[in-house]
Amino acid sequence: MSEALLVTSGKGGVGKSTLAVNLAATLALMDYKTVLVDADTGLRSLDVMLGLENNVVYDLTDVAEGVCKLRQALVHQPEVPGLSMVAAAALRDATSVSREKMKEIVGHLKERYAYVIIDCPAGVDEGFRVAASGADRAIIVTQTDAVCVRDAERVKGLLERAGVTDVMLAINRARREKLKKGQESACESIARRLELPLIGIVGENDAFLNAVQKGRPLVLDDADMKATFEEIVRRLRGEELPVKPLGKLSFWQWLMKDYRDY
Numbered sequence: 001m002s003e004a005l006l007v008t009s010g011k012g013g014v015g016k017s018t019l020a021v022n023l024a025a026t027l028a029l030m031d032y033k034t035v036l037v038d039a040d041t042g043l044r045s046l047d048v049m050l051g052l053e054n055n056v057v058y059d060l061t062d063v064a065e066g067v068c069k070l071r072q073a074l075v076h077q078p079e080v081p082g083l084s085m086v087a088a089a090a091l092r093d094a095t096s097v098s099r100e101k102m103k104e105i106v107g108h109l110k111e112r113y114a115y116v117i118i119d120c121p122a123g124v125d126e127g128f129r130v131a132a133s134g135a136d137r138a139i140i141v142t143q144t145d146a147v148c149v150r151d152a153e154r155v156k157g158l159l160e161r162a163g164v165t166d167v168m169l170a171i172n173r174a175r176r177e178k179l180k181k182g183q184e185s186a187c188e189s190i191a192r193r194l195e196l197p198l199i200g201i202v203g204e205n206d207a208f209l210n211a212v213q214k215g216r217p218l219v220l221d222d223a224d225m226k227a228t229f230e231e232i233v234r235r236l237r238g239e240e241l242p243v244k245p246l247g248k249l250s251f252w253q254w255l256m257k258d259y260r261d262y
C-alpha cells in the first residue's frame with residue numbers, strides 16, 4: 001500500500017523542505033521507493049537540496065499542462081537508489097496546477113512508489129490547497145515558539161477542511177538547552193496542546209545549511225540525524241516508539257550553553 005504524505009506548516013522557513021528531503025532520503029535508504037513532489041511552485045528548492053538542479057528538464061506544471069509525460073518529469077537521485085523527485089515550476093504560480101490535476105498526478109505516482117512526499121509551499125492559500133489535494137496524511141512541522149505553534153493549530157484546521165484528517169506533528173530546530181530541566185518536555189506539551197501525535201523532534205543543527213550547499217541530504221553523512229529520521233519512519237509506519245527528548249548535551253555544548261542563549 002503506498003501513501004502520499006504532505007509536509008506542511010503555516011509559516012515559511014520552519015523546515016518543511018529540510019524535513020521532506022531527509023525523510024524521503026531515509027525512506028529510500030530503508031528500501032521504500034520514494035518520490036518527492038515539490039509543490040512550492042515559483043519557489044522550488046528540492047532540486048537544489050538534492051543536488052539535481054542541472055538535471056531538471058520538465059516540472060510539475062509541465063506534467064499538469066500535458067507538455068510532457070509524468071515519466072519525463074521524474075528526476076532520479078543517483079546517490080540514493082529508489083529516490084526520485086518532480087520539480088516545481090520556477091517561473092509560474094500555484095494556479096498553474098489545479099487541485100484535480102495534482103490529485104491525478106499523485107495518484108499515478110502512488111502506482112510506482114511506496115511513498116509520495118509532497119513539499120508544501122508556505123501560506124494557507126491556493127498553493128496549500130493544491131498541495132493538500134493529493135495527500136492521504138500530513139506532517140505539520142513547527143518550531144517551539146508561540147507564533148509557529150499558533151500557525152500549526154490553524155493549519156491543522158485547514159487540513160481537516162481539505163479532508164486530510166490523519167495528521168502528525170514534527171518539531172524542528174529544538175534546542176536541548178532551552179527545554180526546562182526537570183519539567184516535561186516543551187515538545188510534548190506542544191503536541192498535547194495541538195492534539196497531534198508527535199512523530200519526531202529534530203534538533204537545531206548547523207550542518208543542514210552545509211548539506212544544502214553540498215546538495216546532499218544530511219542523513220547521508222550524519223549518523224545521529226539518520227537515526228532520528230529512521231525513528232520518524234518507524235513511527236510513520238505505526239510502531240509505538242517513545243519520542244525521546246533530544247540527546248544529552250555534550251561536554252562542549254554544556255560548557256557553551258549559557259553563551260548560546262544570548
Ligand SMILES: Nc1ncnc2c1ncn2[C@@H]1O[C@H](COP(=O)(O)OP(=O)(O)O)[C@@H](O)[C@H]1O
Nearest residue numbers: 012013014015016017018173203204205208209
Ligand atoms: N533543524 C535545523 N537546524 C538548523 N537549520 C535548519 C533546521 N531546519 C531547517 N533549517 C534551515 O532553515 C532554513 C529554512 O528551512 P526550509 O526547510 O527551507 O524551510 P521551509 O521549507 O519551511 O520554508 C534553511 O536555511 C535550513 O537549512
Ligand SMILES: [Mg+2]
Nearest residue numbers: 016017040045
Ligand atoms: Mg520549503
